[in-house]
Amino acid sequence: MTDTTESIESFRARARAWLADNMPRLADAARLSGDDPAHWERARELQRKLHAGGFAGICFPEEYGGLGLPYAYQQAFSEEAEGYEMPIVLNIPSFSICCATLLDVGSEEQKREHIGAAIRGEEVLCQFLSEPSGGSDLAGLITRAERDGENWVINGAKIWSTFAYGADYGLCLARTDPEKPKHDGLTMFLMPTRAPGLTMNRIRMSDGTDEFCEEFFDNVVLGPEHVVGRVNDGWTVASRQLYHERTAVGGGSIYTSGYGQPPTRSRPDIVDLVRRAGRAADPDVRRTVGEAIVMSTVHEQLVERVSAGIEGGHLPPAAASVPRLFHAEETEAHADALVRAAGASAAVASAGNAFEDVGLHYLCRQAGSLGGGSSEMARNLISERLLGMPREQAADRGIPFNQIKRGTR
Ligand SMILES: Cc1cc2nc3c(=O)[nH]c(=O)nc-3n(C[C@H](O)[C@H](O)[C@H](O)COP(=O)(O)OP(=O)(O)OC[C@H]3O[C@@H](n4cnc5c(N)ncnc54)[C@H](O)[C@@H]3O)c2cc1C
Known part of the structure; x- marks a missing residue:
């Protein structure tokens, strides 16, 4: 240091x-x-x-x-x-x-x-984790990497990779041993985003942004130097990655520099909006806006407290799920308050409408409850790893991945 x-x-x-x-x-x-x-x-x-x-x-x-x-x-x-x-x-x-x-x-x-x-x-680096078949059950992914001499040949698909089009490498989790239980047969690779055999498409969202990508891997060949961590120990790597993701999304990463969000999804200033809408005297609007501002303040303090707790060893890394969960609640409270303040204008997205941003912003209301793992997953983590409650029932625990029934009723 x-x-x-x-x-x-x-x-x-x-x-x-x-x-x-x-x-x-x-x-x-x-x-x-x-x-x-x-x-x-x-x-x-x-x-x-x-x-x-x-x-x-x-x-x-x-x-x-x-x-x-x-x-x-x-x-x-x-x-x-x-x-x-x-x-x-x-x-x-x-x-x-x-x-x-x-x-x-x-x-x-x-x-x-x-x-x-x-x-x-x-x-620039990005993440290739989620798949079209599901993101919450990350360990159940089906993209596979097969050995060819000392190389690996990767086939499959990923989705929802934020900013992948601007990146040079993606941390890509793939299944390397389907005979092991689902968490045990995975390996993390550092994959060049322009590797031969990788096709990347942009996904346009309902709010007009297209920061997400989907990728298809057709015989992408990677040498052994692309393996991150150990072969078949990808879950250890993914667990660290998910920890850092929850910390970053929750707002507590020590590795971010500068405040603010990318311009594609900046949040309208709520107090300015209420004034422009001429609704600063409306008691209902004042209460909703006040609640949203309180949520933001509490979120900031929660981030500080939990980050200090994890850094000082008083809290386990799983505590990162607490600010991550609160971030989703805070984002939703803000999106709702913005719409309430803007009134019907928020629903009319037309050029020149001063409140267009509010309506577009509302379309992404749920992003905070999915990005960085869904809020339900965060609740599971908090209950199981922080509060010591019993683990969620899992019918596929300990069973070789290739013996788990998928896509059947
Ligand atoms: C802003 C944003 C950025 C993202 N960036 C990336 C990225 O860079 N790279 C990447 O790989 N992915 C990324 N994702 C994808 C994200 O990780 C997934 O959306 C998330 O893991 C949920 O997976 P899913 O969308 O497939 O939903 P599903 O897994 O299909 O879940 C659907 C719903 O069912 C619920 N559910 C599922 N299982 C359970 C359970 N056991 N108990 C209770 N409820 C359950 C979920 O909580 C959710 O509400 C991003 C998503 C967002 C919104």
Whole structure:
């Protein structure tokens, strides 16, 4: 770890001066849509700037290209970076989920090569986990990887891969031994998104965004160096990945830099909206808006408390499911409050309608209860691993995967 003799205040002051001299102001930034390849080029360019300025990968270890500093330094930097254009789109999943997972379970070579490249703005990573047959039952996936000499040949399909079109590699979970019980025969691969045999399509959502992709693997060949962790021990890797995903989605990752969400799904400002709608005096609207704001405040404090608990060892990693679950509730409360405040205008999506964003935002109301594993899964984790309640019944536990009945009644 870096010699942290530089105080947080000195680091903050240095960051403030550097940001003012080097990073573009958010107010001047071109609003690039997710469709636009320039969006990704811009994010990489901004990341390269952060790296050149010595403010990239603040919490990643120095040997892998980071600064090796405690989270308080990252928080100070993120606070100072408000109002500047930041490569927010690289935070989730590339840094906070994929690089964080490689840091925990990747080989020394993978850590040096890929974490370093991501910090320098040269590489972006994404996740190939969910499949068309289901995401909640992740361990029941059917994409298979078969040995061919020392290589692996991968066939199958993945879906809902966020920002995969902008990524260079995907962490891809595949079944390598169908004779083992479902959790035991899996292996994680670091798959190039442009590997021969991989076909990627964008998925356009009802709100017009298309950050999701689906991928089809037709005899994608990967060498042994693409295996992350050990062969048939992919569940260990996936478990770390899911932990980092819950932490990131819940808002508590130490590996994200800067605040805010990618521009494709930014949340309208609720107080501004109520004023514009002329409904600031309506007691019902005031109560709903107040409740939504309270939810946000509680969420922020919950993230801080649970993150500190996990970091200090007072809480198990499974506690990351608590802010993750609350994030979904908070997102839904906000989406509802926005619609209530905007009234009927929220339902009329037409160019020039000042409240169009509210209606579009509402279409993604449920995203928070699915991304990072569904809310029901989060509740299961909290009850089983945090509260010590009995495990959910599973008819397929301990049975070889190829003997489990699927798609039958
Ligand atoms: C914003 C967002 C980003 C995402 N990014 C990625 C990504 O980058 N990469 C990736 O691979 N995937 C990604 N996903 C997919 C996500 O992981 C899945 O949507 C999620 O795991 C749920 O899987 P599913 O959609 O197949 O729903 P299903 O598994 O079909 O579940 C449908 C419903 O049934 C419920 N259910 C299922 N099993 C149980 C049970 N045992 N008990 C109680 N209820 C149950 C679920 O909770 C859910 O409400 C993303 C999703 C979202 C919304």
